[in-house]
Amino acid sequence: MKNKFLTALLSLFTVLAAQAQASTVEMADTMRSEGKIYVVVGIVLIVLVGLIVYLVVMDRKVSRLEKQLSDRQR
């Protein structure tokens, strides 16, 4: 009985300690609460979308080249 109680108490402490530790870990919470994280998301998305548009343009260019080539081969 006493053993069980001790185990329960110990596990409770472990959980509490783990939670306490988790909340003290420094994260960019201020940046998030200020909403500035959306600026970062915007910047990253602009770069990503820009590169993908570039890829699409290249894709079209290659398609055009393939068409020109097949016309010449005829």
Place this chain on the structure above:
Amino acid sequence: MKNWVKIVGICLLVYVHTAGLLAEVPRLNILNETIRGLYFHVPMWFGMTFLFTVSVYYAIRYLRNPSPELDRKVLEYANVGTVFGILGILTGMLWANYTWGSPWHGDPKQNGAAIALLVYLAYFVLRGSLDNQEQRARLSAVYNIFAFAAMIPLIFIIPRMTSSLHPGSGGNPGFNAYELDFRMRMVFYPAVAGWILIGLWITSLRIRLKTVEEAIIELEDEK
């Protein structure tokens, strides 16, 4: 490559780059917010491994049944795979600088990845040093199989047998917590799939370009 596959890849990456920065992640010491690097650094290696696997598949097919078409595929898959690997090394060095203390830590996985990339760089050196097209294709296809056989133990086996700072190998309690985190998987797996699809797209473009280029050379020769 079908257009809808490209669109799926684009959508996955847009989702990953939004959720990767906004979604909840486990709070861990030392790692802090840099844990999000997992969404962007690790998919590079998954992409590289995938493209190298396709490359070696075509290398074997080439050796069984040689054709210039297959040789082009072997080359371009290895090419784009190497680009992914270099991006993986660079992102890893930046990440390591802030969590391990220095960009090059001599970590077994880091060293293994660098050696594997050098082995693949030698593949391009080998190709560049041969003039005869058939000879180049055959020798480099054989070398490609060797390079693949060297990469797998260097990146996936040796680091797991020694202690490594990378997760999944040796003692590394700081990383173990997220390995089972469901929230992170919801972003990580789409990231891997998205980058593989974009990698396939870039490779297909390069193969098509190369095909056009060689057809033009052929046309010029006929004149």
